[in-house]
Amino acid sequence: YGVMLLEFYYGANIAELKARRGPDEAIPNVSLAGGRFAVAMPSSCPVHLRNLMVACISGEPGLRPTFEQVVDSLVDILLMEHVHSQNRAAPQRGPAAAVAAAAAATFGTARAIAPTSMFAPPPPPPAPETSTVPPPAPSSPPPTRRQVGGHMLAAPKAGMGV
Structure with missing residues (x-):
């Protein structure tokens, strides 16, 4: 990972760094000290990034992140x-x-996050929709048991005594 970070930082691949040529002729001095990759870090490199790169190219595998x-x-x-x-x-x-x-x-x-959104409580949920329109009137009265063929509570047929 450290090698990749170095390549990203310098904008050149390791082969170019080793040959001391690349898009920027101010490529640092690169060496393989004891079989280990070493490169001089520029002072403009942020300290946290420099520390991460050094940790990644550590000679001790257990110390690498x-x-x-x-x-x-x-x-x-x-x-x-x-x-x-x-x-x-x-x-x-x-x-x-x-x-x-x-x-x-x-x-x-x-979208941009409003500065107060991290500390402000969430907005209340919207109120349920209520309808002010009355339901439609039925076009005809509901059917009786007689009309649907029921026997119980049906009105007596004409001419039949109760």
């Missing part, structure tokens, strides 16, 4: 860098806004 740890570190570094850049660009905004903007920019949220 796992891929999950590398990803977590990179996400933390990106968020910190973004928050710092947001604070420099807009110092009047509070930390909640900077964190929300960093999360939106880093994880590709399509």
